[in-house]
Amino acid sequence: MKVNWNYIKAFAILALVVFLYSFSSRRNAARKITEVKIQFTNGENLYVTENAVNKLLIVNADTLHNEGKEIIDLKTLENTLDTHEMIKEADVFLTVDKKLIANITQRKPLARVYGRESFYIDTQSKKMPLSKIYSARVPLVTGITEKDIPQVYPLLTKIENDKFLKEHITSISKGKEENYKLGLRVLDFEVELGKIENLEQKIKNFKAFYKKAMKDKKLNAYRRVSLQFDNQVVCTKK
Template identity: 40%
Template sequence: MRNNLILNIQLIAILGLVVFLYSFTSKRNEHRKISKPTIEFLDSESPFVTHEMVNNLLIDNFGGTFSIQKDRVDLKNIERTINKHNLIENSEVFLSVDGKLQTVIKQKTPIARVFNGNKSFYIDYKGGKMPLSSNFSARVPLVYGDLNNRYSKDCVQLLRTIYDDDFLKKNIIGVKILPDGSVIMKNRNYSYDIVFGRTIYMERKFNNYKAFFQKAVQDTLINSYEKINLKFTKQVVCTK
């Protein structure tokens, strides 16, 4: 009986010590000052945004200094501040146990660059406008014409299709949008016009173009064409 009492007292003492230590370390951790942030980019091969730019956004959010207690850091507010940047799609900000502020950045993905009068900007994968960056230029198709008309959504889908396809992404460098919504494209290595027509039956038209291209290169006739017409979904009409 006496042994059980001693054992229970020991267990209570150990439990009390654990609770005390946990409370003490938690309080100490909450009052720890955060250290200089680490910044990671998910798409580091396209550096539209630099570490310095993100660091400046963080400094502005903290009022010019990182000397602030962990329990006073509003991570959601920091994320909202970073996400307002017009080259950033999303961010995740979190604190490590040792007080390091870690920031993971996903930049917007450009799928085309638009030339409209004196203005130039990217179209991102979601179809929004994305400004140019002084740090990096994306290798994407150049788009001419009016993207503000009623055909613009279809044109964005066309540009997405080009971006997602390795062959098209490598070969299509120019897209001209005509007033009626029809499209003319340019190939990177050949001077002919690709008359795509309206943005309907896109997959079928592109498959026809790939088949034509493979055969024309093998037959060494590809340099003799001025126009490749894809309007007719069951055939490709070539003009010399």
């Protein structure tokens, strides 16, 4: 019987490739994690510390050098980090140079609620606990509870995304019949916003009033400015 050496050679080459791949995979799996690097994607670690993240990762300096990286379940680590009350999203991955990288996106507060219970309202319209390590410079909101978050959230996002409002508004208070008032950073008059509706027009009216009053040097002449009425600003002098 004639031996087909071409088949034998092909089989031998295939076996060698499989062996080399298996050997390479085992060597790669046996590599040790040399470093854990924590990166904050949205600025400094204002609301959660690197130490807190390390504890959640359940990885410390000893285990990094003693454990093979095949035991690291990246998805589980991400899910664990996502449970932290100050973390919005976590992305955990391994680099070719054996580093474990954790990219942390912190939650961002839009306002601080003060009352029987104090907390932040974040950019996702959710209740966010106060931080023990940092106090955010955001408007102070009074007269509301957690159930009022959906109502006040459109106003908070408007302030956050408007340079003029963000610079001037420091407080928001809810009064009777769901009417809101705004406190300003420098000027001592209060702004009666009324219900949180028709915000675009109300803000447009307020900016026009502010610009005109500043030009006439009369900003300090008023004690109350009302935006509750359509297409007009009603002012009360001191």
